Amino acid sequence: MRVVVTGAAGFIGGRVARAAAEAGHDVLAVDAPGRALAPATARRNWDALPLEKAELDLASADLAPLTSADVVVHLAGRPGIRSSWGAEEDIRRDNVLASRRVLAAAGGRVVVASSSSVYGSAGRDRPTREDDPLAPASPYAASKVAVERLARRRPETVILRYFSVYGPGQRPDMAFHRFAEAALAGRPLPVFGDGRKARSFTHVDDVVAATLAAMSATTPAGTAINVGHPEPVTVREAIDLLGRILGVRPEIESAAPVAGDADRTWADPSRARDLLGWTPRIALADGLADQIAWHRASTLAPA
Numbered sequence: 001m002r003v004v005v006t007g008a009a010g011f012i013g014g015r016v017a018r019a020a021a022e023a024g025h026d027v028l029a030v031d032a033p034g035r036a037l038a039p040a041t042a043r044r045n046w047d048a049l050p051l052e053k054a055e056l057d058l059a060s061a062d063l064a065p066l067t068s069a070d071v072v073v074h075l076a077g078r079p080g081i082r083s084s085w086g087a088e089e090d091i092r093r094d095n096v097l098a099s100r101r102v103l104a105a106a107g108g109r110v111v112v113a114s115s116s117s118v119y120g121s122a123g124r125d126r127p128t129r130e131d132d133p134l135a136p137a138s139p140y141a142a143s144k145v146a147v148e149r150l151a152r153r154r155p156e157t158v159i160l161r162y163f164s165v166y167g168p169g170q171r172p173d174m175a176f177h178r179f180a181e182a183a184l185a186g187r188p189l190p191v192f193g194d195g196r197k198a199r200s201f202t203h204v205d206d207v208v209a210a211t212l213a214a215m216s217a218t219t220p221a222g223t224a225i226n227v228g229h230p231e232p233v234t235v236r237e238a239i240d241l242l243g244r245i246l247g248v249r250p251e252i253e254s255a256a257p258v259a260g261d262a263d264r265t266w267a268d269p270s271r272a273r274d275l276l277g278w279t280p281r282i283a284l285a286d287g288l289a290d291q292i293a294w295h296r297a298s299t300l301a302p303a
Ligand SMILES: NC(=O)c1ccc[n+]([C@@H]2O[C@H](COP(=O)([O-])OP(=O)(O)OC[C@H]3O[C@@H](n4cnc5c(N)ncnc54)[C@H](O)[C@@H]3O)[C@@H](O)[C@H]2O)c1
Pocket: 006, 007, 008, 009, 010, 011, 012, 013, 030, 031, 032, 033, 034, 035, 036, 037, 042, 056, 057, 058, 059, 074, 075, 076, 077, 078, 079, 080, 093, 094, 098, 113, 114, 115, 116, 161, 162, 163, 164, 165, 166, 171
């Protein structure tokens, strides 16, 4: 299949694009690295991506290359709850406007990245299912609800709600990335809030597997699917795990909690199992060790 992957200079998009090419698809990678939250990281990823590439700003460029693709996997956008406050204009542009244009230009199936943040906080008694009410609590989450609404109007579209993705190459603003870099440098770990927030942390290899399955699955138009690990772990528990992996007792530097950051996310992945044949396979202990190995290797690598 001809597959276009947008956001291919990014954390998830780069891995999806490579995996799709390894699976035998004819892949066009699309990104505008200057629009990334961390443009220098995106530029480095982009330059190193060994695939056919088109540098296109999806909010303004001619999107003709998307028309003839069998599948567009739309992962480009401006991620993150914390950085979305005060950046509403960029969020609207790179998430909502860019997605509207991608959904209009694509000729075939579209797989769209959404986020667990559309749910707000999960309860304590059961995991979140796709038909639970949405309660976005930040500009970022609200933009993903808007993207989902646009996506539901289009046939041959599937919405993936990713839950806290981690693993090698994780975005520099994300918690495990900041924790690992601090711990390896012997600095205290910067934690927003008291560490009691719980997340369905999901390894990027599992996320890539779900995304590839969604490219060719048969799903009713506009279906939303949770892509998340079913066992939530608190930030404190994750930090203990990180300490055990590194053989250190991490010191913590607390900062104020982030507005709009849910107390708990908790995925029910049964729809993904039924429609995509997908279940997450990677436990946090193994996945975190994998990410730390990547940080160690990047620290040691010559610039
Ligand atoms: N990482 C997570 O835990 C997570 C969780 C839920 C949802 N998501 C969603 O998954 C997708 C990928 O996330 P990520 O963590 O890989 O983010 P990322 O920032 O690493 O990648 C996003 C990419 O989109 C590109 N981009 C932004 N605006 C663009 C534009 N106008 N035109 C072309 N390219 C543009 C950026 O340059 C960047 O390379 C995003 O839509 C994000 O909202 C991620």
